[in-house]
Amino acid sequence: MRRTTATLILLLAAGAAHVSADTVFVVTATTGRVEYTTETGTWRTAFTGRETPVGTTVATHARAQVELTFAHHTVTAGGLTHLTIDVAEHLSDGVDAALTVVGGRVIVEHVPDGETFSILIESPFATLTARDASFVFDGRGVSVTRGEVVLMNPSGRSVVLRSGEASRIVNGTRPAPIERARELRSLVSPR
Incomplete structure (x- = not known):
């Protein structure tokens, strides 16, 4: 009985360790000064x-x-x-992640591996959602390298961007592809 109980405890601990490994981001490289904090509030x-x-x-x-x-x-x-990690889940059909970016720029690189990769990134100026996409996001604008991304302003207006496209939210207005924004700007204020 004791042996069975000990084996069961070991199996449960191994399962918990496996779940833990699947629900965290791991720092794979750093350059310069990078710090982190958890709920303790102490920066390390x-x-x-x-x-x-x-x-x-x-x-x-x-x-x-x-x-x-x-x-x-x-x-x-x-x-x-x-940035803050809000969600990191490994599901049966893929992975889900959610981040909050207060300032700066993030580059997301999706490696096609048969799993679905869904990510949501929120900033004070925009919300971005993507599935199986690679892109650069700076809190206001996005440039899509691969896949499809939806960029939404705080009012709920959104634009869908595909590989090679970019968009930027300016002063809370409706996001528009950068090329179209440049065209409209040139009509309003010729240089």
Whole structure:
């Protein structure tokens, strides 16, 4: 009986460790000064191999960069970026992640591996959703490298962007592809 109980406890612990590994971002590279904090509120230096579970906030200083990996997908935060990991779930059909970016720029790289990768990123100026996409997002604008992204302003107006397209939210207005915004701007104020 004791042996069965001990085996059961070990199996449950191994299962919990497996779930834990699937629900965290891992710091895979850092350059410059990168710090993180959890619910304790104490800021610590981030290092390669550090697990960053849900609720962790990561901040990069000027000229710093951190690369976070979650289930073969990479989020790179550039200098002066402040992001919080809100959701990191490994589901039966893929992975879901949600981040809040207060400032700075993030690069999301989706590696096609047969799993669906869904991500939601919120900033004070815009909300971005994507599935199986790679893109660069700076809190207001996005440039899509691969896949499809939806960019929405705080009023709920949105635009769908595909590979090679970009858009930017200016002063809370409706997001529009950058090329169209430049065209409209040239009509209003010729240079």
